[in-house]
Amino acid sequence: MAFKPVVTIVGRANVGKSTLFNRLTRSRQALVADLPGLTRDRHYGEGRMGSRPYLIVDTGGFEPVAKDGIVREMAKQTEQAIAESDVIIFLVDAREGLNRLDFDIAKLLRRSGQPVLLAINKAEGMRYGTAGLEFHELGLGEAHLISASHGDGVGELIEAALATIPEPEIEDEPEFDPDAPEEPFQHRIKLAIVGRPNVGKSTFINALMGEERVIAFDQPGTTRDAIEIEFDYKGTPYTLIDTAGLRKRGKVFETIEKFSVIKTLQAIEACNVVLLMLDSSTEISDQDASIAGFVLETGRAVVIAMNKWDDLDSYRREWAKREYARKLRFLDFAKVQTTSALKGQGINHVMRAVKSAHAAAFRRMSTPKLTRAIHEAVEQQQPPRKGIFRPKMRYAHQGGQNPPIVIVHGSGLDGVSDSYKRYLEGKIRETFDLEGTPMRVELKSSRNPYVQEK
Numbered sequence: 001m002a003f004k005p006v007v008t009i010v011g012r013a014n015v016g017k018s019t020l021f022n023r024l025t026r027s028r029q030a031l032v033a034d035l036p037g038l039t040r041d042r043h044y045g046e047g048r049m050g051s052r053p054y055l056i057v058d059t060g061g062f063e064p065v066a067k068d069g070i071v072r073e074m075a076k077q078t079e080q081a082i083a084e085s086d087v088i089i090f091l092v093d094a095r096e097g098l099n100r101l102d103f104d105i106a107k108l109l110r111r112s113g114q115p116v117l118l119a120i121n122k123a124e125g126m127r128y129g130t131a132g133l134e135f136h137e138l139g140l141g142e143a144h145l146i147s148a149s150h151g152d153g154v155g156e157l158i159e160a161a162l163a164t165i166p167e168p169e170i171e172d173e174p175e176f177d178p179d180a181p182e183e184p185f186q187h188r189i190k191l192a193i194v195g196r197p198n199v200g201k202s203t204f205i206n207a208l209m210g211e212e213r214v215i216a217f218d219q220p221g222t223t224r225d226a227i228e229i230e231f232d233y234k235g236t237p238y239t240l241i242d243t244a245g246l247r248k249r250g251k252v253f254e255t256i257e258k259f260s261v262i263k264t265l266q267a268i269e270a271c272n273v274v275l276l277m278l279d280s281s282t283e284i285s286d287q288d289a290s291i292a293g294f295v296l297e298t299g300r301a302v303v304i305a306m307n308k309w310d311d312l313d314s315y316r317r318e319w320a321k322r323e324y325a326r327k328l329r330f331l332d333f334a335k336v337q338t339t340s341a342l343k344g345q346g347i348n349h350v351m352r353a354v355k356s357a358h359a360a361a362f363r364r365m366s367t368p369k370l371t372r373a374i375h376e377a378v379e380q381q382q383p384p385r386k387g388i389f390r391p392k393m394r395y396a397h398q399g400g401q402n403p404p405i406v407i408v409h410g411s412g413l414d415g416v417s418d419s420y421k422r423y424l425e426g427k428i429r430e431t432f433d434l435e436g437t438p439m440r441v442e443l444k445s446s447r448n449p450y451v452q453e454k
Contacts, residue, residue, distance in 0.1 A: 005054045005165040008081045011091035012101040013061025016121040020148035021058035050158040087115045087161045094123040106138040115164040118143045189358050192241040192267045195277035200307040204341035241267045273301045280306040280320045284327045299403035301357035301437040302334040309338040357436025361402045370396040377427040386415030404439045413443035
């Protein structure tokens with residue numbers, strides 16, 4: 001695997017770090033708005049601008065002097081990103097000029113020992129001779145005048161940043177051996193972690209990673225963007241997506257929060273498995289059921305994690321199980337695991353269930369075995385008649401994966417009821433062990449070409 005240098009963008013709030021990140025990744029991965037403190041966690045992306053591959057890291061507004069609260073947690077995330085980076089782009093704002101925080105950040109960056117490039121953003125239309133003079137006080141050398149929103153000077157900036165990192169020696173690739181056994185292809189499991197605000201999604205990710213990878217803070221709405229994290233767990237590659245907590249529509253007032261909701265829904269649609277986190281210490285709300293309903297609609301495999309289980313006595317645990325069975329019975333195919341993200345309990349069981357649900361969502365079902373399963377189901381219980389005719393099911397085959405789709409062919413199938421389709425679904429689940437994933441049964445009736453249509 002080729003070495004990719006890490007380029008980190010650092011600066012105080014609202015100087016345009018996320019806009020530059022989106023420009024360098026040629027994407028809209030990071031939320032951008034005229035609101036200080038929008039980005040809070042580290043956000044990684046593949047650099048798609050420049051002469052060689054690299055990783056680009058977006059960070060939150062940096063306040064090195066912050067003592068406590070959410071701002072201190074954001075500063076810790078940025079400090080960790082600085083320690084991991086090969087080169088740092090320190091972004092400042094040409095319109096606002098120098099700020100006390102800029103001096104504090106520059107002082108910390110000089111102490112880090114990493115190569116630092118000073119970039120003056122929002123410099124479009126300014127005279128290149130005088131725009132960056134005052135920033136020489138920071139003592140970080142020659143400044144690069146750029147406009148992240150318009151792209152001016154961004155290409156030259158990233159080339160200068162990459163030039164500070166020596167290119168690795170290219171290793172000789174092994175010769176191709178046609179007789180060597182073929183290695184099975186394994187794609188990354190995309191796992192989206194969703195739920196209401198403050199149920200412990202970010203805490204779960206930190207416990208899984210063994211580090212403070214995302215901000216976990218006792219304040220609803222801490223996570224605003226969908227943060228993607230790639231890592232391996234017991235030999236299996238994953239892409240974790242930490243999402244913003246979804247509140248009731250009537251309580252979503254900020255424009256930023258509306259965008260966060262959209263990013264969360266997009267993350268659900270783009271993933272393979274959804275980990276729905278519930279707070280077992282509170283009752284299951286209509287919002288939990290609404291999120292579960294959307295996951296079911298998209299057809300994604302689901303694992304339920306009942307978090308904060310360690311806080312409950314035996315009576316409350318029994319009540320929580322009954323509450324789940326009553327309000328989310330439409331997710332009866334999903335595995336339910338109990339966890340304590342704060343204490344790191346139950347995480348192995350959750351990840352095992354995620355892997356199992358992913359395998360079920362992508363399971364291949366052979367046509368002969370599917371057809372036998374359908375015939376055995378009909379022998380046990382025939383579909384009810386429609387008029388004088390009884391529906392006949394001839395054969396079945398798989399029509400898709402994630403979710404598994406089974407298409408049954410026969411005659412007179414238009415009259416088969418939904419309850420009988422659910423019966424068939426249960427038999428197929430039992431035959432192919434499809435626990436953890438929704439599935440769809442589609443019925444297709446053949447038409448007699450010799451019968452004239454009225």
